[in-house]
Amino acid sequence: MAAGKSDGSSDAASLALRIATVALSVASAAMMASASQRSCAGCVPASQVSVSYSDYSSLKYSLVANIISAALQAAAAWLAARGREGEGKAARSLAELVDTAAQVFLYSSSALAFSVDDFGTCGHRVAGVCKGSGEFCQRVRASGAVSMAAAVALAASKYLKDVPVSTWFKGDETKKAKSGCGRGCHCHH
Numbered sequence: 001m002a003a004g005k006s007d008g009s010s011d012a013a014s015l016a017l018r019i020a021t022v023a024l025s026v027a028s029a030a031m032m033a034s035a036s037q038r039s040c041a042g043c044v045p046a047s048q049v050s051v052s053y054s055d056y057s058s059l060k061y062s063l064v065a066n067i068i069s070a071a072l073q074a075a076a077a078w079l080a081a082r083g084r085e086g087e088g089k090a091a092r093s094l095a096e097l098v099d100t101a102a103q104v105f106l107y108s109s110s111a112l113a114f115s116v117d118d119f120g121t122c123g124h125r126v127a128g129v130c131k132g133s134g135e136f137c138q139r140v141r142a143s144g145a146v147s148m149a150a151a152v153a154l155a156a157s158k159y160l161k162d163v164p165v166s167t168w169f170k171g172d173e174t175k176k177a178k179s180g181c182g183r184g185c186h187c188h189h
Helices: 007-031 057-082 087-118 135-162 173-177
Strands: none
Touching: 007 057, 007 087, 007 135, 057 087, 057 173, 087 135
């Protein structure tokens, strides 16, 4: 939802990528919510018999961040689909803020999910939960990968909004077509 001008195909592709961002964010949140394992060999403390995302505040944040990102991008997709011509400066600024916030949530969520190997207890780095809970860690990492895919889809959506598809293969033809320097003279500088 940037201020750039785009053609119809760019708008449609951008909207499709925004919708994909929503779907991927929801999928990542669902994967994180289901990340648990009954047996946990080598867990700290030793009395812990299962492990879940809810045992770690970082993974709870990751889940919430993906939900917030999905909500922000659903709102952005709705605004893009509504498509008002001549949006005011405040609306464009709000759109940029929504996109930036969603990207921050997605990147931080995926980073936390990828760091699951380093989780220990009380801030001390120990062997990690993944030594005894491989299935749990695989699901958490997969959630991080899906979250990163959502961030890439959002970035591509923003790119398409700013750079119309119709300009992708033109190269320098538009520069050659202009005569002069654009300052009203026909001399070469």
